[in-house]
Amino acid sequence: MNNGITILIIDDEDSYTDALRRLFGADGYEVQLANNLTEGLGKIAQKVFDLVITDLSLGGLDILRAAKAKKQETEVIIITGYGSIAQAVEATKAGAFYFIEKPFEPEQIFLITEKALERSRLIAESVKLREHFTKRQQYYDLIGSSKAMQTIYETIEHIAKTDANVLIVGDSGTGKELIANAIHFNSRRSERDFVKVNCAALPKDLIESELFGYVKGSFTGAGQDRIGLIAQADKGSLLLDELAEMPIDLQPKLLRVLEERRFRRVGDSQSREVDFRLICSTNRLPHEALQNGLLREDLYYRISTITINVPPLRERGEDLQLLIEELFRRFCERYERQLQGFSQTAYQRLFAYHWPGNVRELQNIIERAVLLSKGPRIEAQDLPMGISHNSKYEDPLIFIPANMTWNEIERAVLTTTLERTGGNKKAAAQLLGMQRSRLYNKLGKYKIEVERQSLRRGL
Amino acid sequence: MSKIESKNPDPEAEAVLSQLLHDFKNQLGGLKLYAAFLRKSLTENSLDVNEGIEVCDKIIHQLNLMSERAKCSTRLIKSP
Numbered sequence: 001m002n003n004g005i006t007i008l009i010i011d012d013e014d015s016y017t018d019a020l021r022r023l024f025g026a027d028g029y030e031v032q033l034a035n036n037l038t039e040g041l042g043k044i045a046q047k048v049f050d051l052v053i054t055d056l057s058l059g060g061l062d063i064l065r066a067a068k069a070k071k072q073e074t075e076v077i078i079i080t081g082y083g084s085i086a087q088a089v090e091a092t093k094a095g096a097f098y099f100i101e102k103p104f105e106p107e108q109i110f111l112i113t114e115k116a117l118e119r120s121r122l123i124a125e126s127v128k129l130r131e132h133f134t135k136r137q138q139y140y141d142l143i144g145s146s147k148a149m150q151t152i153y154e155t156i157e158h159i160a161k162t163d164a165n166v167l168i169v170g171d172s173g174t175g176k177e178l179i180a181n182a183i184h185f186n187s188r189r190s191e192r193d194f195v196k197v198n199c200a201a202l203p204k205d206l207i208e209s210e211l212f213g214y215v216k217g218s219f220t221g222a223g224q225d226r227i228g229l230i231a232q233a234d235k236g237s238l239l240l241d242e243l244a245e246m247p248i249d250l251q252p253k254l255l256r257v258l259e260e261r262r263f264r265r266v267g268d269s270q271s272r273e274v275d276f277r278l279i280c281s282t283n284r285l286p287h288e289a290l291q292n293g294l295l296r297e298d299l300y301y302r303i304s305t306i307t308i309n310v311p312p313l314r315e316r317g318e319d320l321q322l323l324i325e326e327l328f329r330r331f332c333e334r335y336e337r338q339l340q341g342f343s344q345t346a347y348q349r350l351f352a353y354h355w356p357g358n359v360r361e362l363q364n365i366i367e368r369a370v371l372l373s374k375g376p377r378i379e380a381q382d383l384p385m386g387i388s389h390n391s392k393y394e395d396p397l398i399f400i401p402a403n404m405t406w407n408e409i410e411r412a413v414l415t416t417t418l419e420r421t422g423g424n425k426k427a428a429a430q431l432l433g434m435q436r437s438r439l440y441n442k443l444g445k446y447k448i449e450v451e452r453q454s455l456r457r458g459l
Numbered sequence: 460m461s462k463i464e465s466k467n468p469d470p471e472a473e474a475v476l477s478q479l480l481h482d483f484k485n486q487l488g489g490l491k492l493y494a495a496f497l498r499k500s501l502t503e504n505s506l507d508v509n510e511g512i513e514v515c516d517k518i519i520h521q522l523n524l525m526s527e528r529a530k531c532s533t534r535l536i537k538s539p
Contacts, residue, residue, distance in 0.1 A: 015489025015521055022496045022514070026505065081481050103488030106495035 005117060006030045006047065010040035010054040010063055011079070016102075020053070023106065024113075041066055049074055050120055051113060056080035056087060061094055068095050073123045075116035079104070140182035142175055143326050143359075144319035146422065148311045152179065155308055160186035165258070165303045167243075168281040170310030173360030176281040177241065179308060184237040189277055192236030195229050200245035208250055209266045218267020230263050233276040243280040243303070244289040251296045258302050278303060313355040313362060317422030320362075321430070324350060327363055328378075331370040339373060344433050345380040351420060351431055353387045411446045414439075423450045472535050479532050486525050493518050 007029050011017045014035075021031045032047075034040035037059035044052070044063070048071045054063040056078050064076040075097040080087065088099040097116040100108065142149065159166065160183050168176045177196070184194040202210055209219070213228030230238060240246065246254070257263045258278060262271040280303045282289065289295040313320070324342070332339055342350070346369075355361055369382040400409055413432070421427040429439040443450065493514055500506035 013485045013489060015486060015517065016492065018517065019489055019492030019496055022510075023492060023499065026496070026499060026503075081485055103484050103491060106492055 004030070005051070006032070006049045007051045007053065007113070008032050008034065008040065008043055008049045008067075010034040010037075010052070010058055010060075012036060012055065012058060020109070023110075037062060044070055051075050051077070051116055053077045053079060053109075053113075056091065056099075057082070061091065064091065064094050064096055073120050073127065075120045077109075077112055077116060140178060140185060142178050142182060143323050144316060145322060146316050146318040148316060149319060152308060152310065155306070156182045156186060159183070159306050161188060163277050164305040165278045166280070166306045166308060167286070167300075167304040168279065168308045168310060169286060170281075170283065171312045171358055172283050173358030174310040174312060175359050176283075176310055177239070179310065180237075180239045180279045180281060183279055184239075184277075187237065187277065189236050192234075193232055194237045194239065195233040195276075196239040196241060197229050198241045200242040204247050207247065208253070211250075212253070212263055212265055214266035215268045218265075222267065225265075228263075228265065230257060230274055230276065231265075231272070234274050235276070237277040237279060240278065240280045242282060244282045244284045244294045248293065248296065251299045255296070255299045255302055313358040317351075317420060317427075318424045319422070320351060321421070321424055321427035323359060323362055324366065327366040328370065331367045335370055337370055337373070339370065339378060340376045342378045343380065344430070346378050346383060348431055349380050349383055349387050351427065407446070410442065411448070414442055414446065414448060418448070418450055425450060476532060476535050479528050479535075483525060483528055483532075486521050486528075490518060490521050490525075493521075 007024055009017050009020050009031060012035050017033045021033055024031045032043055034043050040054065040063050044066045049067065052063060052067045052074060054060045054076065057080065060078045067074045067076050077098045077100060078091045078096045079100050079102055081102045091099045098112045100112060166183060168179050170176050184190060211228050211230055213226050213231055214222050216222055216224050261274060263274050264271040286300060290297055290300060365384060369378045373382045417428045417431055425439055426436060429436045497514060
């Protein structure tokens with residue numbers, strides 16, 4: 001049955017509207033009727049319909065525009081007693097699903113209705129998918145659609161609502177803080193404070209008093225009581241960035257807070273209750289930090305209920321194009337620059353670079369290039385020296401022996417380029433300076449199967 | 460229409476005839492839809508007796524209207 005699907009029928013011929021109401025009603029549709037334009041527009045203003053069937057002579061085109069303005073996915077079928085090709089063309093141009101002349105066969109209107117509703121459903125689904133994908137591509141400022149990033153998004157969605165402690169591991173500039181933001185702002189604590197502490201930035205002798213707070217007179221310079229960052233994070237979240245840089249002798253105190261959900265200010269005799277969600281991040285590999293005595297094992301197990309590993313940019317070739325395009329768009333918008341994009345050489349250099357500074361470095365380079373570019377496009381010379389001259393792009397990447405055939409050379413070039421782009425065909429076509437359709441033909445010709453982030457070399 | 464036009468060059472009568480024909484087509488469409496509803500409901504054994512009677516009354520009313528309009532059309536065509 002068609003429960004929940006709403007149809008509005010607008011016609012001044014009562015026998016039509018009444019009979020259609022009964023017919024559609026018998027099939028489970030929810031039907032509303034209107035006898036004129038004003039009544040029809042009023043109903044559209046009040047409610048979103050899945051389908052509108054309207055007489056053209058009652059201002060059908062106005063009805064159509066109003067229905068589409070209310071919800072683009074609403075389909076409209078125009079019926080008329082005086083059909084003409086010109087009217088049909090106009091109605092179709094305005095977005096009508098079908099133009100049908102009276103009198104019509106009942107089966108005809110049913111068939112058209114089913115098809116219109118099916119299209120409406122498909123459009124609604126595709127809009128939903130597009131929204132989902134866009135959200136996924138730019139998840140709380142995280143950009144990327146690679147498998148690695150999709151896994152991270154899924155993990156965030158899965159754990160954000162819980163209070164589980166999270167450890168985010170990744171090189172500098174990979175976006176650990178953005179992940180922490182996404183966790184906090186998707187959590188039940190999102191309305192409360194998100195306190196961020198960079199353990200590497202705080203002097204070792206100050207970190208304890210900053211974290212736990214202190215009471216007046218507890219040490220020289222403690223002129224008044226001060227609440228610490230842990231207390232500030234009460235009912236919210238606390239991010240301890242670069243956790244492995246926290247003094248080892250302070251780590252048991254943090255562990256105690258996590259276990260007892262209570263803390264004591266420096267110089268205070270009383271402990272206080274606290275409730276926060278802990279998110280930690282580090283650019284050190286945890287097992288190395290443990291081995292080197294930078295991180296206590298008991299604390300590590302306590303904070304790593306969930307560990308999120310963020311891959312470096314050099315392992316996210318598939319995302320590089322998306323990042324370049326999105327950052328370019330953002331900076332052009334921010335600095336009001338009307339640039340057309342990157343020259344092929346500039347693009348090749350960006351892809352060849354190994355990105356030790358990760359997304360942060362890419363961001364800085366794109367921002368600088370957008371600001372400094374003098375022409376309509378960003379050229380290789382607009383990029384910093386390290387990228388424009390000394391990149392790996394200059395290195396011979398493909399060995400071509402003298403007896404190699406042209407087809408073998410072409411195949412090698414295609415597979416190497418696709419490996420470099422992490423299987424991203426659009427980026428590979430751009431790097432090779434060819435149309436995507438041509439690339440697809442070549443892949444078919446050489447039976448190269450491409451999978452995102454992995455490449456199978458076929459037969 | 461061409462036959463009617465040739466016999467009756469009066470533009471006023473032509474406009475009335477055209478409207479009658481339009482109404483006739485409309486009512487015919489409504490009747491078809493009512494018939495389709497009755498057929499569907501009877502086939503699916505889902506017809507409520509009261510609703511069936513109500514629909515039959517509407518069909519009779521429509522047929523009466525159409526009959527009136529047919530008479531009116533005949534008079535117009537026959538008029539000199």
